[in-house]
Amino acid sequence: MDDQVRIKLENVSYTYEEAAAPALSEASAVIREGEFLAVLGHNGSGKSTLAKLLNALYIPTEGKIVVCGYDTSRDEYVWEIRRRAGMIFQNPDNQIVATVVKEDVAFGLENLGVPTDEMLPRVESSLAAVHMSKYADSAPHLLSGGQKQRVAVAGILAMEPDVLIADECTAMLDPSGRKEVLDTVRSLNRKKGITVVWITHFMEEAAQADRILVVSDGKIVSEGTPREIFSNVERMRELHLDVPRMTSLAGELRRDGMPLKEGILTVEELAEEVERLCPLKSGI
Amino acid sequence: MLTNITMGQYYPVDSPIHRLDPRMKLVLTIAFIVAVFLVHTIWGYLLILGFVYLSARLARIPFKMLIKGIKPLRMILILTFLLNLFFTPGDTVLVEFWIIRITLEALRQAVFYSLRLVFLVLGTSLLTLTTSPVALSDGIELLLGPLKKIHFPAHELAMMMTIALRFIPTLLDETDKIMKAQMARGADFESGNLISRAKSMVPLLVPLFVSAFRRAGELAMAMESRCYHGGSGRTRFRVLKLKKADWLACGVVALLIGLVVLEGILL
Amino acid sequence: MSIEVRHLTHTYGEGSALHTVALNDVSFTIEDGEFVGIVGHTGSGKSTLVQHLNGLLKPTSGQVLVDGEDLNGEKVNRRALRQRIGLVFQYPEYQLFEETVAKDIAFGPKNQGLSAKEIDARVRHAMSSVHLDYDKYAEKSPFELSGGQMRRVAIAGVLAMEPSVLILDEPTAGLDPRGRDRILTMLEELRAREHTTVLMVSHSMEDMARLATRLLVISEGRLAADGTPREIFSRPGLMTSVGLDIPEAARLCGVLRSRGYNLPEDLYRPEELREHLLRLWKEAAKC
Incomplete structure (x- = not known):
């Protein structure tokens, strides 16, 4: 197997018990080492099912998933998979177990049976990596949503994972909390080379990924x-997904005849194109 | 607001008693209870009272706070006192009229039984006031640890306690929100008779239960995903170590028991 | 119906060591038919403010007047006044409790003491306002619905009380783009059809640009600014100083103006910007 590949899905389908249609059907994909991959889709598209499959919380009804070299359908690998591919969830309140921040970060380590004297340095360095050292002794319920999610990230980080799966972990946060968590995870991706699977319905977040998978109706x-995906404004509209506002504005201007380049995502990029097409002359 | 309710009755100050190992405190509390049952004279009770008073001083807990713990028990106390007073057989009659007959033996027993109850409550209050709920659940888990061999779920019990403690503030917060939301829809939680008030709780309790179950499901999944698989093979982040102070406290309680026993023999 | 807030101050835990001033001398008046956006950082005091407007919280000092009557006055029928101001909380789907959608929506009107016939009419009307088919959903359990549908049921529960003013605290939080668009469209229709005055708390400046006729900017318990979106978004540095964004179109306009382009300073909607950019391009092509 290619050692660059962190996660491989081969024709994966998953049907919930008593459900008529599969929540995910015939999904195939490869996620490479060090990559920041966004999975974009609306609610009920199957993106959360995908997340749970990657963590061996669900086992494919058909097909096969290999995470860090381990087949998720094999019972004996379950804990190794969960250690190597840690997951953060949507509701910040419902994933913190302990009554003190640092003890929550240690929860995974306790479960793995890490010796007590090794725990403290790992807990401390994980909290430092998400800039939460100051709150090590705080009670979690007094933290903001963004801070709680960073504690959750630290809890995963302490287990020294290869992959971080974020299952809509910003959906319940305000814009500053969202930015705080995304920036933290992006810096872990860049500095520590942790592969990230970022599941979201916010196109602003997906736009910052290296690559996007768009999920709709379980496929x-x-x-x-991001440039390739968002350029197809019509397609995204059909899927009830947002496109960056500057991309859709550029699209409309192109339709009006203005020869803007394809793949504009940000305000800066559109401003530059306007400057190129309408050079300022003295007098305007 | 509901969130202002204090957690348990832990009194968060720093003191030598607060710093004692929770396991030792649990064991010593049991020893103290035994001591209370061994007492047979008023001198013994004075000794116990002195011990409780000094411990409370050392723990920097206002004595009033400690006494407050007895309040909920006052009905039981009065009942214990009266039953013993009226129905203990004895010879030295103090008061007698109509069908009531109070003897010295009965009075003695009534006073002693009531005192016994009071000291039981004071002793356990001293434990819960000086030990945080988390430390308490740690202590219980470790003390009951040996019982795991006979499949006693000591770890599960402690985990349940920890999670309950973690979610109490969250659920209180949520109760407050749901209550306000229903009040904005014209719900009335305050007026009416008992039945209509009980009925008016439905719009509060149903959403609260639904949410608690949803939270439980999500938490279980999050725990599993962080490799939680019960207590076996698990290590601990917080370790408890018995220190000199713990053994000193142990010695003091041993002395107390010794004196109580001596008092029983000599007086 | 007008709402007048006069020198409103609210302090949590007054007298204790932990007291915090959540609102500090806030004053404004809301007139009939406005769509007022309330924006501010988390913890700025928005939620506290909103809860004062229908009497769930009482001011530490200052007044809230509804049609000139003090909401917390002694002789006022508080319940009647409160019912005219509908408040939809954040994540309102968490307050659903009845066996069926129809019964849940009927909870408010029932508390108002309306007749069975009137309640039924209100439920039907409210369901159509939130685009839920009565025949299909009325008898379903609210807990069987999707998150977005549950939220619409909860909003219908407030609409069924037929408030003159509707206050929504982050009605689109946690929804995907489709769910968000449904709620926003619904609010637009409601205003067009029933002229309901709407106050909406939101973090999304793009949503505000689309809907609001007026913005109240709250920062650290104070009213930092009060004006039309056009005024607020074009005042340089105002929104950044309170830690908020401005719509991307307004940002693009600012960037181009700073580079010397001849654009009006107060553009904030993409469609306005589109016209001006086309004009610039055509002018450039002429030369």
């Missing part, structure tokens, strides 16, 4: 860089 419907 992976497209795949590509």
Whole structure:
């Protein structure tokens, strides 16, 4: 097996008990080492099912998933998979177990049977990596949503994972909390080379990924860089997903005849294109 | 607001008693209870009272706070006192009229039984006031640890306690929100008779239960995903170590028991 | 119906060591038919403010007047006044409790003491306002619905009380783009059809740009600014100083203006910007 591949899905389908249609059907994908991959889709598209499959919380009804070299359907690998591919969830309140921040970060280590004297340095360095050292002795319920999610990230980080799966972990946060968590995870991706699977319905977040998988009605419907994905404004509208406002504005201007380049995502990029097409002359 | 309710009755100050190992405190509390049952004279009770008073001083807990713990028990106390007073057989009659007959033996027993109850409560209050709920659940888990061999769920019990403690503030917060939301829809939680008030709780309790179950499901999944698989093979982040102070406290309680026994023999 | 807030101050835990001033001398008046956006950082005091507007919280000092009557005055029928101001909380789907959707929506009108016939009419009307088909959903359990549908049931529960003013605390939080668009469209229709005055707390400046006729900016318990979106978004540095964003269109306008382009300073909607950019391009092509 290619050692660059962190996660491989081969024709994966998953049907919930007593459900008529599969929540995810015939999904195939490869996630590479060090990559920041966004999975974009609306509620009920199957993106959360995908997340749970990657963590061996669900086992595919058909097909096969290999995470860090381990087949998720094999019972004996379950704990190794969960250690190597840690997951953070949507509701910040419902994933913190302990009554003190540092003890919550240690929860995973306790479960793995890490010796007590090794725990403290790992807990401390994980909290430092998410900039939460100051709150090590705080009670979690007094933290903001963004801070709680960073504690959750630290809890995963302490287990020294290869992959971080974020299952809509910003959906319940305000804009500053969202930015705080995304920035933290992005810096872990860049500095520590942790592979990230970022599941979201916010296109602003997906736009910052290396690559996007778009999920709709239980299928992976497209795949590509943010520029490739968002350029197809019509397609995204059909899927009830947002496109960056500057991308859709640029699209409309192109339709009006203005020869803007494809793949504009940000305010800066559109401003530059306007400058190129309408050079300032003295007098305007 | 509901969130202002204090957690348990832990009195968070720093003191030598607060710093004692929770396991030792649990064991010593049991020893103290035994001592209370061994007492047979008023001198013994004075000794016990002195011990409780000094411990409370050392723990920097206002004595009033300690006494407050007895309040909920006052009905039982009065009942114990009266039953013993009226129905203990004895010879030295103090008061007698109509069908009531109070003897010295009965009075003695009534006073002693009531005192026994009071000291039981004071002793356990001293434990809960000086030990945080988390430390308490740690202590219980470790003390009951040996019982795991006979499949006693000591770890599960402690885990349940920890999770309950973690979620109490969250659920209180949520109760407050749901209550306000229903009040905005015209719900009335305050007026009416008992039945209509009980009925008015439905719009509060149903959402609260639904949410508690949803939280439980999500938490279970999050715990599993962090490799939680019960107590076996698990290590601990917080370790408890018995220190000199613990053995000193142990010695003091041993002395107390010794004196109580001596008092029983000599007086 | 007008709401007038006069020198409103609210302190939590007054007298204790932990007291915090959540609102500090806030004053404004809301007139009939406005769509007022309330924006501010988390913890700025928005939620506290909103809860004062229908009397769930009492001011530490200052007044809230509804049609000139003090909401916390002694002789006022508080319940009647409160019912005219509908408040939809954050994540309102968590307050659903009845066996069926229809019964849950009927909870408010029932508390108002309306007749069975009137309640039924209100439930039907409210369901159509939130785009839920009566025949399909009325007898379903609210707990069987999707998150977005549950939220619409909860909003219908407040609409069924037929408030003159509707206050919503982050009605689109946690929804995907489709769920969000449904709620926003619904609010637009409601205003067009029933002229309901709407106050909406939101973190999304893009949503505010689309809907609001007026913005109240709250920062650290104070009213930092009060004006039309056009005024607020074009005042340089105002929103950044209170830690908030401005719509991307307004940002693009600012960037281009700073580079010397001839654009009006108060553009904040993409469609306005589109016209001006086309004009710039055509002017450039002429030369």
